[in-house]
Amino acid sequence: MGKPSEMSDEIFECTAAWHDTYSDTMVIKCSDGRFAEPTDEFLRSIGVTHPDRFYLPGGPASMVKESASQELDLQKLAFLVEGHATKRIIALAHRGCGYYHTKYPRHKETERQQKQFEDLREFKQQADLRAPGVRVELYYIEKQQDNVTVLRIS
Numbered sequence: 001m002g003k004p005s006e007m008s009d010e011i012f013e014c015t016a017a018w019h020d021t022y023s024d025t026m027v028i029k030c031s032d033g034r035f036a037e038p039t040d041e042f043l044r045s046i047g048v049t050h051p052d053r054f055y056l057p058g059g060p061a062s063m064v065k066e067s068a069s070q071e072l073d074l075q076k077l078a079f080l081v082e083g084h085a086t087k088r089i090i091a092l093a094h095r096g097c098g099y100y101h102t103k104y105p106r107h108k109e110t111e112r113q114q115k116q117f118e119d120l121r122e123f124k125q126q127a128d129l130r131a132p133g134v135r136v137e138l139y140y141i142e143k144q145q146d147n148v149t150v151l152r153i154s
């Protein structure tokens with residue numbers, strides 16, 4: 001029996017590990033790939049190795065009241081939490097986020113940052129309602145002169 005004609009002969013063989021079980025941790029962050037590797041490094045530093053990833057423009061900002069997609073995105077969050085028995089959610093916002101630049105084009109960066117902190121806290125309130133019992137941690141990641149830092153938001 002041959003393969004379907006639309007399949008090519010080019011096959012890439014992965015060497016990275018596949019995990020047999022779901023992670024109990026979900027990461028919610030912006031799609032912005034510039035922060036992908038620093039985020040993964042940070043996650044490993046707090047013991048998170050293969051989390052579920054919910055990456056979308058603005059990250060947790062899509063699940064606050066002002067977001068047009070709030071309800072749909074919260075439903076997706078609840079779907080994943082229920083299906084994978086999530087116990088921990090890590091929500092990150094980042095400096096220079098295009099989502100906030102588009103939404104608040106006339107604001108100063110410090111004002112946008114303040115709004116991001118407020119949105120992170122509101123996201124936690126929403127997540128607490130939709131996923132009771134799940135621990136939610138909030139972080140802000142930013143590029144400094146020579147490196148990238150992650151700040152925990154309380």
Ligand SMILES: [Zn+2]
Pocket residue numbers: 030031032057058094096097098099
């Ligand atoms: Zn962003």
